[in-house]
Amino acid sequence: MSTLLNRLQELVAGSTVPYLSFNRDVVDKVGKTTGLLVATYVITTRIYSAFFGPLSKYPGPFLAKFVNWGDGHYDSPAGTRFEKLIKLHKKYGHIVRIARKQISVSDKDMIQQILVKDDLPKAYNYEAYQLDGHPTMFDTTDKEFHKSRRRILSPAFSLRYIGSMEPLMRSTTTHLEVALSKSINEANAEGREYAEIDLWMMLQHYAIDIIGLAAFGTEFNMVTTGHHPLPEVITDRLKFTSFIGLHPKISKWIPKKQHPFLVTFMKDVIQNRIDSGEKRQDILDFLIGTLYTKSEDDRLQIEDIINEVVLFLIAGSETTSNTMGFLFMEMFKNPHVYEELRNEIDAIEMEEGQTVLNNSQVKSLPYLNAVIEETLRFHPANPGGAPRRTVSDITLVGNHFVPKNTTVIAMGMVAQTHPDYWEEADRFMPERWLDPVKAKEYAMAWFPFSAGSRNCIGKAFSLQEMRICVANLVKKFEFLPIESSMEDAKDRRQFVTLGIAKNTFKVRAVLRT
Numbered sequence: 001m002s003t004l005l006n007r008l009q010e011l012v013a014g015s016t017v018p019y020l021s022f023n024r025d026v027v028d029k030v031g032k033t034t035g036l037l038v039a040t041y042v043i044t045t046r047i048y049s050a051f052f053g054p055l056s057k058y059p060g061p062f063l064a065k066f067v068n069w070g071d072g073h074y075d076s077p078a079g080t081r082f083e084k085l086i087k088l089h090k091k092y093g094h095i096v097r098i099a100r101k102q103i104s105v106s107d108k109d110m111i112q113q114i115l116v117k118d119d120l121p122k123a124y125n126y127e128a129y130q131l132d133g134h135p136t137m138f139d140t141t142d143k144e145f146h147k148s149r150r151r152i153l154s155p156a157f158s159l160r161y162i163g164s165m166e167p168l169m170r171s172t173t174t175h176l177e178v179a180l181s182k183s184i185n186e187a188n189a190e191g192r193e194y195a196e197i198d199l200w201m202m203l204q205h206y207a208i209d210i211i212g213l214a215a216f217g218t219e220f221n222m223v224t225t226g227h228h229p230l231p232e233v234i235t236d237r238l239k240f241t242s243f244i245g246l247h248p249k250i251s252k253w254i255p256k257k258q259h260p261f262l263v264t265f266m267k268d269v270i271q272n273r274i275d276s277g278e279k280r281q282d283i284l285d286f287l288i289g290t291l292y293t294k295s296e297d298d299r300l301q302i303e304d305i306i307n308e309v310v311l312f313l314i315a316g317s318e319t320t321s322n323t324m325g326f327l328f329m330e331m332f333k334n335p336h337v338y339e340e341l342r343n344e345i346d347a348i349e350m351e352e353g354q355t356v357l358n359n360s361q362v363k364s365l366p367y368l369n370a371v372i373e374e375t376l377r378f379h380p381a382n383p384g385g386a387p388r389r390t391v392s393d394i395t396l397v398g399n400h401f402v403p404k405n406t407t408v409i410a411m412g413m414v415a416q417t418h419p420d421y422w423e424e425a426d427r428f429m430p431e432r433w434l435d436p437v438k439a440k441e442y443a444m445a446w447f448p449f450s451a452g453s454r455n456c457i458g459k460a461f462s463l464q465e466m467r468i469c470v471a472n473l474v475k476k477f478e479f480l481p482i483e484s485s486m487e488d489a490k491d492r493r494q495f496v497t498l499g500i501a502k503n504t505f506k507v508r509a510v511l512r513t
Protein backbone atom coordinates (compact mmCIF):
# COMPACT_ATOMS: atom_id res chain seq x y z
CA MET A 1 0.00 0.00 0.00
CA SER A 2 2.76 2.37 0.85
CA THR A 3 4.55 1.60 -2.47
CA LEU A 4 1.39 2.45 -4.39
CA LEU A 5 1.09 5.69 -2.43
CA ASN A 6 4.70 6.51 -3.21
CA ARG A 7 4.13 5.95 -6.95
CA LEU A 8 1.04 8.14 -6.89
CA GLN A 9 2.95 10.86 -5.08
CA GLU A 10 5.74 10.66 -7.70
CA LEU A 11 3.29 10.98 -10.55
CA VAL A 12 1.40 13.87 -8.94
CA ALA A 13 4.70 15.59 -8.31
CA GLY A 14 5.27 15.41 -12.07
CA SER A 15 8.14 12.97 -11.91
CA THR A 16 7.37 10.74 -14.88
CA VAL A 17 10.74 9.01 -15.00
CA PRO A 18 9.73 5.72 -13.39
CA TYR A 19 6.52 5.67 -15.45
CA LEU A 20 8.43 6.11 -18.70
CA SER A 21 11.05 3.58 -17.84
CA PHE A 22 8.29 1.10 -17.04
CA ASN A 23 6.73 1.81 -20.46
CA ARG A 24 10.02 1.59 -22.35
CA ASP A 25 10.64 -1.82 -20.83
CA VAL A 26 7.26 -3.01 -21.98
CA VAL A 27 7.70 -1.50 -25.43
CA ASP A 28 11.16 -3.04 -25.71
CA LYS A 29 9.84 -6.42 -24.72
CA VAL A 30 6.83 -6.24 -27.05
CA GLY A 31 9.07 -4.99 -29.87
CA LYS A 32 11.61 -7.74 -29.35
CA THR A 33 8.97 -10.42 -29.11
CA THR A 34 7.17 -9.17 -32.23
CA GLY A 35 10.46 -8.91 -34.11
CA LEU A 36 11.37 -12.41 -33.04
CA LEU A 37 7.96 -13.74 -34.04
CA VAL A 38 8.11 -12.05 -37.47
CA ALA A 39 11.69 -13.25 -38.05
CA THR A 40 10.75 -16.76 -36.97
CA TYR A 41 7.72 -16.68 -39.27
CA VAL A 42 9.74 -15.39 -42.23
CA ILE A 43 12.59 -17.84 -41.67
CA THR A 44 10.25 -20.78 -41.15
CA THR A 45 8.17 -20.00 -44.22
CA ARG A 46 11.32 -19.44 -46.31
CA ILE A 47 12.83 -22.71 -45.12
CA TYR A 48 9.55 -24.48 -45.70
CA SER A 49 9.18 -23.00 -49.20
CA ALA A 50 12.85 -23.71 -50.00
CA PHE A 51 12.96 -27.34 -48.91
CA PHE A 52 9.39 -28.62 -48.53
CA GLY A 53 7.11 -26.32 -50.58
CA PRO A 54 5.69 -27.33 -53.96
CA LEU A 55 8.53 -25.61 -55.88
CA SER A 56 11.23 -27.27 -53.73
CA LYS A 57 11.51 -30.23 -56.06
CA TYR A 58 12.70 -28.03 -58.93
CA PRO A 59 16.48 -27.56 -59.04
CA GLY A 60 18.20 -24.20 -59.31
CA PRO A 61 20.81 -21.98 -57.67
CA PHE A 62 20.80 -22.45 -53.88
CA LEU A 63 19.96 -18.85 -52.96
CA ALA A 64 17.13 -18.76 -55.49
CA LYS A 65 15.21 -21.07 -53.17
CA PHE A 66 14.97 -18.26 -50.60
CA VAL A 67 14.93 -14.96 -52.47
CA ASN A 68 12.33 -13.59 -54.80
CA TRP A 69 14.79 -11.43 -56.65
CA GLY A 70 13.71 -9.60 -59.78
CA ASP A 71 14.86 -10.35 -63.32
CA GLY A 72 17.57 -7.70 -62.92
CA HIS A 73 19.43 -10.11 -60.63
CA TYR A 74 20.58 -12.20 -63.58
CA ASP A 75 21.21 -9.22 -65.85
CA SER A 76 24.89 -8.54 -65.28
CA PRO A 77 26.49 -7.31 -67.46
CA ALA A 78 23.40 -5.48 -68.70
CA GLY A 79 21.54 -7.26 -71.47
CA THR A 80 22.88 -10.76 -70.72
CA ARG A 81 20.12 -12.18 -68.51
CA PHE A 82 19.08 -14.59 -71.27
CA GLU A 83 22.60 -16.08 -71.38
CA LYS A 84 22.41 -16.74 -67.62
CA LEU A 85 19.08 -18.49 -68.00
CA ILE A 86 20.43 -20.63 -70.85
CA LYS A 87 23.36 -21.67 -68.63
CA LEU A 88 21.02 -22.50 -65.75
CA HIS A 89 18.93 -24.73 -68.01
CA LYS A 90 22.09 -26.47 -69.25
CA LYS A 91 23.00 -27.18 -65.66
CA TYR A 92 19.62 -28.04 -64.14
CA GLY A 93 17.39 -29.29 -66.97
CA HIS A 94 13.99 -28.30 -68.36
CA ILE A 95 12.55 -26.79 -65.19
CA VAL A 96 14.71 -24.45 -63.12
CA ARG A 97 13.71 -22.60 -59.98
CA ILE A 98 15.28 -19.21 -60.67
CA ALA A 99 13.75 -17.39 -57.68
CA ARG A 100 11.63 -18.29 -54.67
CA LYS A 101 8.37 -17.97 -56.60
CA GLN A 102 9.68 -18.19 -60.14
CA ILE A 103 10.49 -21.07 -62.45
CA SER A 104 11.83 -21.13 -65.99
CA VAL A 105 10.58 -23.89 -68.28
CA SER A 106 12.16 -25.14 -71.53
CA ASP A 107 10.22 -28.35 -72.17
CA LYS A 108 8.42 -27.81 -75.49
CA ASP A 109 5.15 -29.43 -74.41
CA MET A 110 5.09 -27.48 -71.17
CA ILE A 111 5.73 -24.26 -73.12
CA GLN A 112 2.81 -25.12 -75.42
CA GLN A 113 0.67 -25.67 -72.33
CA ILE A 114 1.73 -22.40 -70.68
CA LEU A 115 1.28 -20.24 -73.76
CA VAL A 116 -1.45 -21.96 -75.72
CA LYS A 117 -3.51 -24.53 -73.83
CA ASP A 118 -3.66 -22.82 -70.44
CA ASP A 119 -2.95 -19.41 -72.01
CA LEU A 120 -1.65 -18.05 -68.70
CA PRO A 121 -1.85 -14.27 -68.27
CA LYS A 122 1.31 -12.20 -68.56
CA ALA A 123 3.31 -11.73 -65.35
CA TYR A 124 2.96 -8.46 -63.48
CA ASN A 125 6.46 -7.25 -64.41
CA TYR A 126 5.04 -6.22 -67.81
CA GLU A 127 3.20 -3.45 -65.93
CA ALA A 128 6.54 -1.71 -65.42
CA TYR A 129 6.39 -0.81 -69.13
CA GLN A 130 3.06 0.99 -68.82
CA LEU A 131 3.28 4.75 -69.23
CA ASP A 132 1.00 7.33 -67.61
CA GLY A 133 -1.26 4.51 -66.46
CA HIS A 134 -2.24 3.73 -70.07
CA PRO A 135 -1.54 0.05 -70.80
CA THR A 136 -0.97 -1.11 -74.35
CA MET A 137 -1.82 -4.35 -76.10
CA PHE A 138 1.73 -5.57 -75.35
CA ASP A 139 2.12 -4.66 -71.69
CA THR A 140 -1.35 -5.22 -70.28
CA THR A 141 -1.63 -8.12 -67.84
CA ASP A 142 -5.42 -8.08 -68.02
CA LYS A 143 -6.82 -10.69 -70.37
CA GLU A 144 -10.10 -8.90 -71.09
CA PHE A 145 -8.37 -5.60 -71.83
CA HIS A 146 -5.96 -7.41 -74.11
CA LYS A 147 -8.72 -9.18 -75.98
CA SER A 148 -10.49 -5.92 -76.69
CA ARG A 149 -7.30 -4.09 -77.86
CA ARG A 150 -6.25 -7.00 -80.04
CA ARG A 151 -9.71 -7.08 -81.62
CA ILE A 152 -9.39 -3.41 -82.53
CA LEU A 153 -5.93 -3.81 -84.05
CA SER A 154 -6.21 -7.21 -85.72
CA PRO A 155 -7.66 -5.87 -89.01
CA ALA A 156 -4.42 -3.94 -89.51
CA PHE A 157 -2.62 -7.30 -89.59
CA SER A 158 -4.94 -9.28 -91.80
CA LEU A 159 -3.16 -11.00 -94.69
CA ARG A 160 -5.01 -8.83 -97.18
CA TYR A 161 -3.94 -5.69 -95.41
CA ILE A 162 -0.32 -6.84 -95.10
CA GLY A 163 -0.42 -7.59 -98.81
CA SER A 164 -1.38 -3.96 -99.38
CA MET A 165 1.80 -2.93 -97.53
CA GLU A 166 3.94 -4.51 -100.24
CA PRO A 167 4.42 -1.39 -102.43
CA LEU A 168 5.82 0.56 -99.50
CA MET A 169 8.15 -2.33 -98.65
CA ARG A 170 9.34 -2.42 -102.26
CA SER A 171 9.85 1.34 -102.46
CA THR A 172 11.85 1.32 -99.20
CA THR A 173 13.90 -1.56 -100.63
CA THR A 174 14.65 0.62 -103.65
CA HIS A 175 15.81 3.42 -101.32
CA LEU A 176 18.07 0.94 -99.54
CA GLU A 177 19.54 -0.28 -102.80
CA VAL A 178 20.14 3.29 -103.98
CA ALA A 179 21.92 4.18 -100.72
CA LEU A 180 24.07 1.04 -100.88
CA SER A 181 24.92 1.50 -104.55
CA LYS A 182 25.89 5.11 -103.86
CA SER A 183 28.35 4.03 -101.14
CA ILE A 184 29.81 1.38 -103.43
CA ASN A 185 30.13 3.76 -106.39
CA GLU A 186 31.84 6.34 -104.18
CA ALA A 187 34.27 3.70 -102.92
CA ASN A 188 34.96 2.56 -106.50
CA ALA A 189 35.58 6.17 -107.55
CA GLU A 190 38.20 6.38 -104.82
CA GLY A 191 39.85 3.26 -106.18
CA ARG A 192 38.49 0.79 -103.63
CA GLU A 193 36.91 -2.45 -104.78
CA TYR A 194 34.24 -2.44 -102.13
CA ALA A 195 32.47 -0.09 -99.71
CA GLU A 196 32.61 -0.66 -96.01
CA ILE A 197 29.09 -0.20 -94.71
CA ASP A 198 27.33 -0.63 -91.38
CA LEU A 199 24.81 -3.28 -92.41
CA TRP A 200 23.25 -3.38 -88.94
CA MET A 201 22.45 0.32 -88.96
CA MET A 202 21.25 0.29 -92.57
CA LEU A 203 18.81 -2.52 -91.82
CA GLN A 204 17.57 -0.72 -88.71
CA HIS A 205 16.91 2.39 -90.78
CA TYR A 206 15.14 0.29 -93.39
CA ALA A 207 12.80 -1.32 -90.84
CA ILE A 208 12.04 2.02 -89.17
CA ASP A 209 11.14 3.59 -92.52
CA ILE A 210 8.75 0.72 -93.25
CA ILE A 211 7.03 0.67 -89.88
CA GLY A 212 6.77 4.49 -89.88
CA LEU A 213 4.82 4.30 -93.13
CA ALA A 214 2.79 1.24 -92.16
CA ALA A 215 1.89 2.43 -88.68
CA PHE A 216 1.01 6.04 -89.38
CA GLY A 217 1.96 7.01 -92.89
CA THR A 218 4.99 9.07 -91.92
CA GLU A 219 8.08 9.08 -94.09
CA PHE A 220 11.14 9.07 -91.79
CA ASN A 221 13.60 8.75 -94.68
CA MET A 222 16.14 7.14 -92.36
CA VAL A 223 17.66 5.06 -95.17
CA THR A 224 18.26 8.13 -97.28
CA THR A 225 19.14 10.78 -94.69
CA GLY A 226 20.47 8.62 -91.84
CA HIS A 227 18.56 10.37 -89.09
CA HIS A 228 15.20 11.55 -87.80
CA PRO A 229 14.54 12.75 -84.24
CA LEU A 230 11.60 10.39 -83.63
CA PRO A 231 13.39 7.05 -84.03
CA GLU A 232 16.31 8.48 -82.05
CA VAL A 233 14.04 9.32 -79.11
CA ILE A 234 12.50 5.86 -79.37
CA THR A 235 15.92 4.17 -79.24
CA ASP A 236 16.67 6.05 -76.00
CA ARG A 237 13.31 5.05 -74.61
CA LEU A 238 14.04 1.43 -75.41
CA LYS A 239 17.06 1.37 -73.10
CA PHE A 240 15.04 3.00 -70.32
CA THR A 241 12.17 0.59 -70.94
CA SER A 242 14.51 -2.37 -70.78
CA PHE A 243 15.86 -1.21 -67.41
CA ILE A 244 12.43 -0.68 -65.88
CA GLY A 245 11.20 -3.99 -67.23
CA LEU A 246 14.00 -5.80 -65.46
CA HIS A 247 13.68 -3.84 -62.24
CA PRO A 248 9.93 -3.57 -61.66
CA LYS A 249 10.37 -2.91 -57.93
CA ILE A 250 12.60 0.14 -58.49
CA SER A 251 10.47 1.24 -61.40
CA LYS A 252 7.46 1.75 -59.12
CA TRP A 253 9.21 4.87 -57.85
CA ILE A 254 10.21 6.24 -61.23
CA PRO A 255 7.65 8.49 -62.96
CA LYS A 256 6.88 6.82 -66.28
CA LYS A 257 5.73 9.45 -68.70
CA GLN A 258 5.69 9.32 -72.45
CA HIS A 259 8.52 11.44 -73.88
CA PRO A 260 7.27 15.04 -74.47
CA PHE A 261 8.70 15.05 -78.01
CA LEU A 262 6.78 11.89 -78.85
CA VAL A 263 3.58 13.34 -77.44
CA THR A 264 3.83 16.56 -79.44
CA PHE A 265 4.90 14.77 -82.62
CA MET A 266 2.16 12.18 -82.41
CA LYS A 267 -0.55 14.67 -81.44
CA ASP A 268 0.27 16.62 -84.62
CA VAL A 269 0.17 13.48 -86.75
CA ILE A 270 -3.19 12.47 -85.27
CA GLN A 271 -4.66 15.95 -85.58
CA ASN A 272 -3.51 16.26 -89.21
CA ARG A 273 -5.04 12.89 -90.02
CA ILE A 274 -8.35 13.85 -88.42
CA ASP A 275 -8.40 17.29 -90.10
CA SER A 276 -7.52 15.92 -93.54
CA GLY A 277 -10.12 13.15 -93.33
CA GLU A 278 -7.59 10.99 -95.22
CA LYS A 279 -8.24 7.22 -95.09
CA ARG A 280 -4.98 5.33 -95.35
CA GLN A 281 -6.14 2.11 -93.73
CA ASP A 282 -2.98 1.99 -91.61
CA ILE A 283 -2.62 1.16 -87.91
CA LEU A 284 -3.27 4.79 -86.97
CA ASP A 285 -6.54 4.74 -88.94
CA PHE A 286 -7.84 1.79 -86.95
CA LEU A 287 -6.88 3.50 -83.70
CA ILE A 288 -8.43 6.85 -84.66
CA GLY A 289 -11.59 5.00 -85.65
CA THR A 290 -12.07 4.09 -81.98
CA LEU A 291 -12.49 7.77 -81.07
CA TYR A 292 -15.88 7.68 -82.80
CA THR A 293 -17.04 4.25 -81.76
CA LYS A 294 -20.41 3.89 -80.01
CA SER A 295 -19.12 1.40 -77.46
CA GLU A 296 -17.48 3.29 -74.59
CA ASP A 297 -15.29 0.28 -73.79
CA ASP A 298 -13.69 0.43 -77.23
CA ARG A 299 -13.16 4.19 -77.19
CA LEU A 300 -9.48 5.04 -76.79
CA GLN A 301 -8.04 8.28 -75.46
CA ILE A 302 -5.37 10.20 -77.37
CA GLU A 303 -2.74 8.97 -74.86
CA ASP A 304 -3.75 5.35 -75.60
CA ILE A 305 -3.37 5.94 -79.32
CA ILE A 306 0.05 7.53 -78.89
CA ASN A 307 1.28 4.67 -76.70
CA GLU A 308 0.00 2.00 -79.08
CA VAL A 309 1.59 3.64 -82.12
CA VAL A 310 4.91 4.02 -80.29
CA LEU A 311 4.64 0.35 -79.31
CA PHE A 312 4.36 -0.60 -82.98
CA LEU A 313 7.38 1.49 -83.87
CA ILE A 314 9.37 -0.32 -81.19
CA ALA A 315 8.00 -3.83 -81.74
CA GLY A 316 8.10 -3.56 -85.50
CA SER A 317 11.57 -2.22 -86.17
CA GLU A 318 14.61 -3.72 -84.39
CA THR A 319 12.96 -7.13 -84.07
CA THR A 320 12.92 -7.44 -87.84
CA SER A 321 16.11 -5.58 -88.76
CA ASN A 322 18.24 -7.37 -86.16
CA THR A 323 16.95 -10.74 -87.37
CA MET A 324 18.14 -9.84 -90.87
CA GLY A 325 21.50 -8.72 -89.45
CA PHE A 326 21.90 -12.08 -87.69
CA LEU A 327 20.88 -13.83 -90.91
CA PHE A 328 23.80 -12.28 -92.79
CA MET A 329 26.16 -13.14 -89.91
CA GLU A 330 25.09 -16.76 -90.08
CA MET A 331 25.61 -16.80 -93.84
CA PHE A 332 29.14 -15.45 -93.39
CA LYS A 333 29.83 -18.26 -90.90
CA ASN A 334 28.29 -20.81 -93.27
CA PRO A 335 29.30 -19.81 -96.81
CA HIS A 336 27.54 -22.83 -98.34
CA VAL A 337 24.25 -21.43 -97.01
CA TYR A 338 24.95 -18.08 -98.63
CA GLU A 339 25.73 -19.83 -101.90
CA GLU A 340 22.62 -21.99 -101.78
CA LEU A 341 20.42 -18.98 -101.09
CA ARG A 342 22.04 -16.98 -103.86
CA ASN A 343 21.42 -19.83 -106.31
CA GLU A 344 17.76 -19.99 -105.32
CA ILE A 345 17.28 -16.25 -105.72
CA ASP A 346 19.30 -15.96 -108.93
CA ALA A 347 16.96 -18.47 -110.50
CA ILE A 348 14.17 -15.89 -110.35
CA GLU A 349 14.21 -13.56 -113.30
CA MET A 350 13.27 -9.91 -112.95
CA GLU A 351 10.22 -9.22 -115.06
CA GLU A 352 10.24 -6.59 -117.78
CA GLY A 353 10.53 -3.14 -116.17
CA GLN A 354 10.81 -4.64 -112.71
CA THR A 355 13.61 -3.39 -110.44
CA VAL A 356 12.70 -5.11 -107.17
CA LEU A 357 11.61 -8.71 -106.63
CA ASN A 358 8.07 -8.71 -105.27
CA ASN A 359 6.39 -10.67 -102.52
CA SER A 360 4.68 -13.22 -104.75
CA GLN A 361 8.09 -14.10 -106.26
CA VAL A 362 9.79 -14.65 -102.92
CA LYS A 363 7.16 -15.69 -100.39
CA SER A 364 7.33 -19.41 -101.15
CA LEU A 365 11.06 -19.79 -101.76
CA PRO A 366 11.85 -22.84 -99.62
CA TYR A 367 15.49 -22.08 -98.90
CA LEU A 368 14.91 -18.39 -98.15
CA ASN A 369 12.17 -19.29 -95.68
CA ALA A 370 14.37 -21.99 -94.18
CA VAL A 371 17.26 -19.56 -93.65
CA ILE A 372 14.91 -17.10 -91.91
CA GLU A 373 13.44 -19.82 -89.69
CA GLU A 374 16.86 -21.14 -88.77
CA THR A 375 18.09 -17.62 -87.96
CA LEU A 376 15.13 -17.09 -85.65
CA ARG A 377 15.92 -20.40 -83.97
CA PHE A 378 19.35 -19.16 -82.89
CA HIS A 379 18.59 -15.46 -82.55
CA PRO A 380 14.97 -14.95 -81.46
CA ALA A 381 14.07 -11.32 -80.82
CA ASN A 382 13.02 -12.15 -77.26
CA PRO A 383 15.51 -14.73 -75.98
CA GLY A 384 14.72 -13.97 -72.33
CA GLY A 385 11.46 -15.91 -72.52
CA ALA A 386 7.82 -15.09 -71.90
CA PRO A 387 6.95 -14.60 -68.21
CA ARG A 388 3.46 -15.70 -67.26
CA ARG A 389 1.68 -16.08 -63.89
CA THR A 390 -0.42 -18.86 -62.47
CA VAL A 391 -3.80 -17.65 -61.24
CA SER A 392 -4.63 -21.06 -59.79
CA ASP A 393 -2.67 -24.24 -59.06
CA ILE A 394 -1.71 -26.00 -62.28
CA THR A 395 -0.04 -29.26 -63.24
CA LEU A 396 2.40 -29.05 -66.13
CA VAL A 397 2.68 -31.96 -68.58
CA GLY A 398 4.23 -34.97 -66.85
CA ASN A 399 2.66 -34.22 -63.48
CA HIS A 400 4.73 -31.22 -62.44
CA PHE A 401 2.74 -29.28 -59.89
CA VAL A 402 3.00 -25.48 -59.87
CA PRO A 403 1.12 -23.51 -57.22
CA LYS A 404 -0.97 -20.38 -57.68
CA ASN A 405 0.94 -17.05 -57.79
CA THR A 406 4.08 -18.49 -59.37
CA THR A 407 5.83 -16.71 -62.22
CA VAL A 408 6.47 -19.23 -64.98
CA ILE A 409 8.85 -18.24 -67.76
CA ALA A 410 8.28 -20.01 -71.07
CA MET A 411 11.91 -20.19 -72.15
CA GLY A 412 11.51 -20.79 -75.89
CA MET A 413 15.13 -19.94 -76.70
CA VAL A 414 16.33 -23.02 -74.80
CA ALA A 415 13.70 -25.33 -76.33
CA GLN A 416 14.54 -24.23 -79.84
CA THR A 417 18.22 -25.11 -79.47
CA HIS A 418 17.81 -28.22 -77.30
CA PRO A 419 19.24 -31.58 -78.46
CA ASP A 420 16.07 -33.28 -77.15
CA TYR A 421 14.17 -31.76 -80.05
CA TRP A 422 16.71 -30.90 -82.75
CA GLU A 423 19.12 -33.04 -84.72
CA GLU A 424 22.57 -31.46 -84.58
CA ALA A 425 20.97 -28.77 -82.46
CA ASP A 426 24.05 -26.51 -82.41
CA ARG A 427 24.47 -26.45 -86.18
CA PHE A 428 23.00 -23.70 -88.35
CA MET A 429 21.29 -25.95 -90.84
CA PRO A 430 18.44 -24.42 -92.89
CA GLU A 431 18.12 -27.76 -94.73
CA ARG A 432 16.39 -29.20 -91.67
CA TRP A 433 13.31 -27.15 -92.55
CA LEU A 434 13.02 -28.52 -96.10
CA ASP A 435 11.49 -31.86 -95.14
CA PRO A 436 7.81 -31.01 -94.47
CA VAL A 437 7.28 -33.86 -92.00
CA LYS A 438 10.30 -32.95 -89.91
CA ALA A 439 9.57 -29.25 -90.25
CA LYS A 440 6.14 -29.80 -88.70
CA GLU A 441 7.71 -31.57 -85.76
CA TYR A 442 10.38 -28.89 -85.33
CA ALA A 443 7.75 -26.17 -85.40
CA MET A 444 6.39 -27.52 -82.11
CA ALA A 445 9.66 -26.54 -80.41
CA TRP A 446 10.12 -23.21 -82.20
CA PHE A 447 8.80 -20.10 -80.42
CA PRO A 448 10.44 -16.95 -81.83
CA PHE A 449 7.03 -15.29 -82.27
CA SER A 450 5.75 -16.75 -78.97
CA ALA A 451 2.43 -18.62 -79.16
CA GLY A 452 -1.17 -18.44 -77.92
CA SER A 453 -3.25 -15.33 -77.45
CA ARG A 454 -0.19 -13.14 -76.78
CA ASN A 455 1.79 -14.24 -79.81
CA CYS A 456 3.32 -11.71 -82.16
CA ILE A 457 0.65 -9.88 -84.11
CA GLY A 458 3.31 -8.68 -86.56
CA LYS A 459 4.62 -12.14 -87.58
CA ALA A 460 3.29 -12.17 -91.16
CA PHE A 461 4.23 -8.51 -91.60
CA SER A 462 7.84 -9.08 -90.53
CA LEU A 463 8.24 -12.27 -92.57
CA GLN A 464 7.06 -10.48 -95.69
CA GLU A 465 9.43 -7.59 -95.01
CA MET A 466 12.41 -9.90 -94.39
CA ARG A 467 11.80 -11.99 -97.49
CA ILE A 468 11.58 -8.95 -99.77
CA CYS A 469 14.61 -7.25 -98.25
CA VAL A 470 16.94 -10.27 -98.02
CA ALA A 471 16.05 -11.61 -101.47
CA ASN A 472 16.73 -8.28 -103.16
CA LEU A 473 19.95 -7.62 -101.28
CA VAL A 474 21.31 -11.08 -102.06
CA LYS A 475 20.36 -10.73 -105.71
CA LYS A 476 22.04 -7.39 -106.28
CA PHE A 477 24.93 -7.17 -103.83
CA GLU A 478 27.77 -9.31 -102.63
CA PHE A 479 28.45 -8.92 -98.91
CA LEU A 480 31.72 -10.00 -97.37
CA PRO A 481 32.54 -10.33 -93.69
CA ILE A 482 35.09 -8.26 -91.78
CA GLU A 483 36.80 -10.43 -89.19
CA SER A 484 36.86 -7.87 -86.37
CA SER A 485 33.12 -7.11 -86.85
CA MET A 486 32.32 -10.82 -86.76
CA GLU A 487 34.26 -11.11 -83.52
CA ASP A 488 32.50 -8.10 -81.94
CA ALA A 489 29.10 -9.39 -83.02
CA LYS A 490 29.51 -12.48 -80.84
CA ASP A 491 28.60 -10.26 -77.89
CA ARG A 492 24.82 -10.32 -78.06
CA ARG A 493 22.69 -8.25 -75.70
CA GLN A 494 18.98 -8.06 -75.06
CA PHE A 495 17.56 -4.60 -74.39
CA VAL A 496 13.91 -5.56 -74.88
CA THR A 497 14.98 -6.88 -78.33
CA LEU A 498 18.00 -9.07 -79.00
CA GLY A 499 20.85 -7.13 -80.57
CA ILE A 500 24.60 -6.86 -80.43
CA ALA A 501 26.57 -4.97 -77.79
CA LYS A 502 28.19 -2.49 -80.18
CA ASN A 503 25.01 -1.94 -82.21
CA THR A 504 27.09 -1.81 -85.35
CA PHE A 505 28.09 -4.52 -87.82
CA LYS A 506 30.42 -3.45 -90.59
CA VAL A 507 30.64 -5.50 -93.79
CA ARG A 508 32.13 -5.05 -97.23
CA ALA A 509 29.67 -4.54 -100.05
CA VAL A 510 30.18 -5.01 -103.79
CA LEU A 511 27.67 -4.61 -106.62
CA ARG A 512 26.93 -7.88 -108.41
CA THR A 513 26.93 -7.60 -112.16
Ligand code: HEM
Pocket (backbone or CB within 6 Å): 137, 138, 139, 150, 211, 311, 312, 315, 316, 317, 319, 320, 323, 376, 380, 381, 382, 386, 387, 447, 448, 449, 450, 453, 454, 455, 456, 457, 458, 459, 461, 462
Ligand atom coordinates in the same frame (compact mmCIF):
# COMPACT_ATOMS: atom_id res chain seq x y z
C1 HEM B 1 11.38 -10.92 -86.56
C2 HEM B 1 10.42 -10.14 -86.16
C3 HEM B 1 9.65 -10.28 -84.88
C4 HEM B 1 9.80 -11.14 -83.85
C5 HEM B 1 10.81 -12.27 -83.71
C6 HEM B 1 8.76 -10.84 -82.87
C7 HEM B 1 8.58 -11.52 -81.68
C8 HEM B 1 7.57 -11.26 -80.78
C9 HEM B 1 7.37 -11.98 -79.55
C10 HEM B 1 8.24 -13.11 -79.04
C11 HEM B 1 6.28 -11.45 -78.94
C12 HEM B 1 5.71 -11.86 -77.57
C13 HEM B 1 6.43 -11.06 -76.52
C14 HEM B 1 6.06 -11.41 -75.11
O1 HEM B 1 5.29 -12.34 -74.84
O2 HEM B 1 6.57 -10.71 -74.22
C15 HEM B 1 5.78 -10.39 -79.77
C16 HEM B 1 4.68 -9.62 -79.48
C17 HEM B 1 4.29 -8.55 -80.24
N1 HEM B 1 4.82 -8.15 -81.45
FE1 HEM B 1 6.35 -9.04 -82.45
N2 HEM B 1 8.04 -9.78 -83.32
C18 HEM B 1 8.53 -9.41 -84.55
C19 HEM B 1 8.06 -8.39 -85.35
C20 HEM B 1 6.98 -7.60 -85.07
C21 HEM B 1 6.44 -6.59 -85.95
C22 HEM B 1 6.97 -6.26 -87.35
C23 HEM B 1 5.40 -5.99 -85.29
C24 HEM B 1 4.49 -4.88 -85.74
C25 HEM B 1 4.36 -4.46 -86.93
C26 HEM B 1 5.27 -6.65 -84.00
C27 HEM B 1 4.35 -6.34 -83.04
C28 HEM B 1 4.15 -7.04 -81.87
C29 HEM B 1 3.13 -6.70 -80.89
C30 HEM B 1 2.17 -5.53 -80.98
C31 HEM B 1 3.20 -7.66 -79.88
C32 HEM B 1 2.30 -7.78 -78.65
C33 HEM B 1 1.16 -8.71 -79.02
C34 HEM B 1 0.16 -8.99 -77.91
O3 HEM B 1 0.52 -9.00 -76.72
O4 HEM B 1 -1.00 -9.24 -78.27
N3 HEM B 1 6.24 -7.62 -83.91
N4 HEM B 1 6.58 -10.28 -80.90
